[in-house]
Amino acid sequence: MRVVVGRIGRAHGIRGEVSVEPRTDEPERRFAPGSSVVSGSRTLTIVTARHHSGRLLVRFTGVDDRNAAEALRGLLLEVDIDPDELPDDPDEFYDHQLEGLEVRSAGEVVGTVTQVVHLPAQDLLLVKLEGREVYVPFVTEIVPVVDVRGGFVEVADVPGLLDPDGADVVPTDEG
Incomplete structure:
Protein backbone atom coordinates (compact mmCIF):
# COMPACT_ATOMS: atom_id res chain seq x y z
CA MET A 1 0.00 0.00 0.00
CA ARG A 2 1.27 3.50 -0.83
CA VAL A 3 0.97 6.68 1.20
CA VAL A 4 1.79 10.25 0.21
CA VAL A 5 4.81 11.66 2.06
CA GLY A 6 5.50 14.85 0.10
CA ARG A 7 5.16 17.04 -2.94
CA ILE A 8 8.10 18.37 -4.95
CA GLY A 9 8.31 22.14 -5.23
CA ARG A 10 10.76 24.41 -7.00
CA ALA A 11 14.33 23.58 -7.96
CA HIS A 12 16.97 24.98 -5.61
CA GLY A 13 20.31 25.96 -7.04
CA ILE A 14 21.97 24.38 -10.06
CA ARG A 15 22.95 20.91 -8.76
CA GLY A 16 19.57 19.17 -8.88
CA GLU A 17 18.15 19.90 -5.43
CA VAL A 18 14.41 20.42 -5.07
CA SER A 19 12.30 21.77 -2.26
CA VAL A 20 9.88 19.21 -0.86
CA GLU A 21 6.71 19.98 1.04
CA PRO A 22 6.58 17.10 3.54
CA ARG A 23 3.22 15.38 4.02
CA THR A 24 4.51 13.25 6.85
CA ASP A 25 5.37 13.71 10.49
CA GLU A 26 8.49 11.63 9.87
CA PRO A 27 10.44 13.53 7.19
CA GLU A 28 13.78 12.46 8.66
CA ARG A 29 12.73 8.81 8.19
CA ARG A 30 10.97 9.10 4.83
CA PHE A 31 13.65 11.31 3.24
CA ALA A 32 16.75 9.70 4.76
CA PRO A 33 19.70 9.37 2.36
CA GLY A 34 19.56 5.97 0.67
CA SER A 35 15.80 5.59 1.05
CA SER A 36 13.44 5.63 -1.92
CA VAL A 37 10.15 7.30 -2.76
CA VAL A 38 7.80 6.62 -5.63
CA SER A 39 6.09 9.01 -8.03
CA GLY A 40 3.80 7.21 -10.44
CA SER A 41 5.87 4.43 -11.99
CA ARG A 42 9.18 6.16 -11.19
CA THR A 43 11.29 5.33 -8.13
CA LEU A 44 13.52 8.11 -6.81
CA THR A 45 16.42 7.37 -4.46
CA ILE A 46 17.39 10.10 -2.03
CA VAL A 47 21.05 11.19 -2.14
CA THR A 48 20.81 14.05 0.37
CA ALA A 49 18.14 15.77 2.43
CA ARG A 50 18.66 18.90 4.49
CA HIS A 51 16.76 21.78 5.98
CA HIS A 52 17.53 25.25 4.64
CA SER A 53 15.64 28.44 5.53
CA GLY A 54 12.66 26.47 6.82
CA ARG A 55 12.40 24.23 3.75
CA LEU A 56 13.33 20.62 3.15
CA LEU A 57 15.78 20.33 0.24
CA VAL A 58 16.27 16.92 -1.36
CA ARG A 59 18.53 15.64 -4.12
CA PHE A 60 17.73 12.40 -5.96
CA THR A 61 19.99 9.98 -7.82
CA GLY A 62 20.18 10.93 -11.50
CA VAL A 63 18.80 14.43 -10.97
CA ASP A 64 22.01 16.37 -11.40
CA ASP A 65 21.05 19.82 -12.67
CA ARG A 66 18.40 22.52 -12.40
CA ASN A 67 16.57 21.44 -15.58
CA ALA A 68 16.18 17.87 -14.33
CA ALA A 69 15.05 19.19 -10.93
CA GLU A 70 12.47 21.53 -12.50
CA ALA A 71 11.05 18.60 -14.48
CA LEU A 72 10.04 16.99 -11.15
CA ARG A 73 8.10 20.03 -9.90
CA GLY A 74 4.61 19.22 -8.64
CA LEU A 75 5.10 15.46 -8.35
CA LEU A 76 3.56 13.69 -5.37
CA LEU A 77 5.97 11.44 -3.51
CA GLU A 78 4.77 8.19 -1.98
CA VAL A 79 6.23 5.28 -0.04
CA ASP A 80 5.11 1.68 0.23
CA ILE A 81 3.97 0.69 3.71
CA ASP A 82 2.46 -2.32 5.41
CA PRO A 83 -1.35 -1.81 5.39
CA ASP A 84 -1.44 -2.45 9.15
CA GLU A 85 1.21 0.21 9.90
CA LEU A 86 -0.08 3.22 11.81
CA PRO A 87 1.51 6.67 12.07
CA ASP A 88 3.24 7.42 15.38
CA ASP A 89 1.15 10.58 15.93
CA PRO A 90 -2.47 9.80 16.94
CA ASP A 91 -3.65 12.91 15.03
CA GLU A 92 -2.17 11.66 11.73
CA PHE A 93 -3.87 9.24 9.36
CA TYR A 94 -3.05 7.39 6.19
CA ASP A 95 -5.45 7.85 3.28
CA HIS A 96 -6.53 4.21 3.34
Missing part, protein backbone atom coordinates in the same frame (compact mmCIF):
# COMPACT_ATOMS: atom_id res chain seq x y z
CA GLN A 97 -7.62 4.59 6.98
CA LEU A 98 -9.98 7.46 6.10
CA GLU A 99 -11.42 6.16 2.84
CA GLY A 100 -14.68 4.32 3.49
CA LEU A 101 -15.34 5.97 6.86
CA GLU A 102 -18.88 7.06 7.61
CA VAL A 103 -19.39 10.84 7.70
CA ARG A 104 -21.57 12.21 10.48
CA SER A 105 -22.82 15.74 10.99
CA ALA A 106 -25.13 17.02 13.73
CA GLY A 107 -25.43 13.45 15.02
CA GLU A 108 -26.64 11.95 11.74
CA VAL A 109 -24.92 9.79 9.12
CA VAL A 110 -24.75 11.91 5.96
CA GLY A 111 -22.26 10.13 3.70
CA THR A 112 -18.98 8.31 3.19
CA VAL A 113 -15.38 9.43 2.66
CA THR A 114 -14.44 8.19 -0.81
CA GLN A 115 -11.04 9.84 -1.30
CA VAL A 116 -8.42 12.06 0.31
CA VAL A 117 -7.29 14.80 -2.07
CA HIS A 118 -3.86 16.33 -1.43
CA LEU A 119 -3.58 19.95 -2.48
CA PRO A 120 -0.70 22.37 -1.85
CA ALA A 121 -2.63 24.42 0.72
CA GLN A 122 -4.47 21.63 2.54
CA ASP A 123 -5.98 18.20 2.19
CA LEU A 124 -9.64 17.64 1.34
CA LEU A 125 -11.98 14.75 2.00
CA LEU A 126 -14.18 13.83 -0.93
CA VAL A 127 -17.50 12.88 0.64
CA LYS A 128 -20.22 10.98 -1.20
CA LEU A 129 -23.64 12.14 -0.13
CA GLU A 130 -27.00 11.10 -1.57
CA GLY A 131 -26.60 11.60 -5.31
CA ARG A 132 -23.60 13.95 -5.20
CA GLU A 133 -20.09 14.49 -3.89
CA VAL A 134 -18.65 17.42 -1.94
CA TYR A 135 -15.15 18.39 -0.88
CA VAL A 136 -14.62 18.99 2.83
CA PRO A 137 -11.47 20.75 4.09
CA PHE A 138 -9.61 18.25 6.27
CA VAL A 139 -8.82 20.65 9.10
CA THR A 140 -9.66 20.30 12.80
CA GLU A 141 -12.16 23.17 12.75
CA ILE A 142 -14.24 21.39 10.08
CA VAL A 143 -13.48 17.74 10.92
CA PRO A 144 -13.06 17.78 14.72
CA VAL A 145 -13.42 14.02 15.25
CA VAL A 146 -11.73 11.17 13.39
CA ASP A 147 -12.50 7.77 14.92
CA VAL A 148 -10.85 5.17 12.70
CA ARG A 149 -11.67 2.29 15.06
CA GLY A 150 -15.28 3.50 15.34
CA GLY A 151 -15.49 3.86 11.56
CA PHE A 152 -16.51 7.51 11.30
CA VAL A 153 -15.52 11.16 11.01
CA GLU A 154 -17.56 14.01 12.43
CA VAL A 155 -17.99 17.04 10.18
CA ALA A 156 -18.96 20.37 11.73
CA ASP A 157 -22.49 21.54 10.99
CA VAL A 158 -21.50 24.53 8.86
CA PRO A 159 -24.30 26.02 6.73
CA GLY A 160 -23.65 25.32 3.05
CA LEU A 161 -20.74 22.91 3.60
CA LEU A 162 -22.59 19.65 2.93
CA ASP A 163 -25.77 21.24 1.57
CA PRO A 164 -25.19 24.19 -0.78
CA ASP A 165 -28.90 25.06 -0.55
CA GLY A 166 -28.47 25.51 3.20
CA ALA A 167 -25.97 28.36 2.84
CA ASP A 168 -26.97 31.75 4.13
CA VAL A 169 -27.59 34.22 1.34
CA VAL A 170 -26.37 37.71 2.11
CA PRO A 171 -28.39 40.40 0.37
CA THR A 172 -26.43 43.07 -1.48
CA ASP A 173 -27.19 46.76 -1.60
CA GLU A 174 -27.55 47.97 -5.12
CA GLY A 175 -27.71 51.69 -5.29
